[in-house]
Amino acid sequence: MERRPSARKSAITVTLIHNYIYREIILLTGAIIAVLTFLLVAVNLFRVIQLIMYTDLPLWVTAKFVLLAMPLTLTLTIPAGLLSAVLIVFGRMSSDRELLALKASGLGLAPIVAPVILMAMGLSLIDYWLVAYVVPESQMEYVNMKHEIVTNNPLALFNPEVVVDKIPGWRIYFANKEGSYLNDVILWQLNDRGELASSLRAKRVKIDLDLEHQQMVLNLFNYRQEQYPSDNDAMKVNPGGHGDQIAEAISLNSFYEKAGKKIAFMTLPEIEDVIFTMQSAPPGFLASPYLTELQARISFSIAAFTFIVVGIPLAIQTQRRETSWGVVLALVIVGVYYFLGAIGRGFKDYAGLYPELIIWTPNILFQALGFWLFYRANRR
DSSP, X not given: OOHHHHHHXXXXXXXXXXXXXXXXXXXXHHHHHHHHHHHHHHHHHHHHHHHHHTSOOOTHHHHHHHHHHHHHHHHHHHHHHHHHHHHHHHHHHHHTTHHHHHHHTTOOHHHHHHHHHHHHHHHHHHHHHIIIIIHHHHHHHHHHHHHHHHHHOGGGGOOTTSOBOOSTTEEEEEEEEETTEEEEEEEEEEOTTSOEEEEEEEEEEEEEEETTTTEEEEEEEEEEEEEOOTTOOGGGOBOOOEEEEEEEEEETHHHHHHHHTOGGGXXXXXXXXXXXXXXXXXXXXXXXXXXXXXXHHHXXXXXXXXXHHHHHHHHHHHOOOOHHHHHHHHHHHHHHHHHHXXXXXXXXXXXXXXXXXXXXXXXXXXXXXXXXHHHHHHHO
16 A cells, blocks of 8 residues: 555656657657758759749649658658657756666666657658658659650750750750750760760750650751760761751650659559569569569668667767757768668669668668667666
8 A cells, every 4th residue: 555656656757757758859850850851852942943944834833843752851851850859858868867867766768768669660650651652652743743844845854054864865955045946955865775876966956846746856957966886986986967957856755654664653562563473474574673672661661760779879878968969960870871771772683682681781780789779778
């Protein structure tokens, strides 16, 4: 009977601590996610504004472009925001000896950090939903919008004094434009291997849209052409021809075909279907890129949990209350984590190296380090 008030008091204390940590972490995480998302989306918004400045597209297109870019951005900012908040809050609590006082009162480290672990698991589920379904669908819609712009206004692709690389198989540079005319134009045509095959220089180019045949026609005036050898030997360059006018037709279907084949535009169930059907595929079928993409999305979706496992003990060990220190340390952890992940994705075409397993290296390393640091912090 004498222990009941003490137990009730202890439960109330734990509840108060959890409420305090929840409030601090949630508010700070939300603020950091909002700032990081705004900064990353602003970069994309700047590019879209540049596009609209040279076209007659309505302003609502800008808003839709920004909204479609947000899911991918959130997959990065959600774990980074949570990590930054944890480093700041627990770094301050450790520096002010609050954690030491709680441990002296009989509370272990596990009950103190339990709310943040649960929050990290919840955010990891959100990240999984984003990378599995929302991000590929939004990216596909993003590309389809660009295709629609090309179909309705091909000049949306062309910005002066910038090498235009949005047309498959072509690179285009021009000084300025007047209506549907481009002035002082250089066109480089690439072969199937992406190597330079020929170049065209023209004083003026008129762009016409042939919707009946799904073509964009470039009419070149006062042109000069050069053919380049496949071995890149400058001595074998063929001067080609020159004349008053020539037309080059570019199929609009090439945009759609190129976009539709990207693994990035496939949801996880679609990738799983491809992997399942690989058993009946011809010998030349490469399943490794699909396996790697599948594992990469699952692996990166638990980044929030991994960051918390390593972030909390790091904050306790460093005992720094400065906000800037927490943000800098978070950026270092996030940078190293995704750099290691990029290395794993870089081996996706080398099935013998098992890239679908290498892609888990960041989580394994960071979680192993985190649990070791937790063990040390709990014994202090």
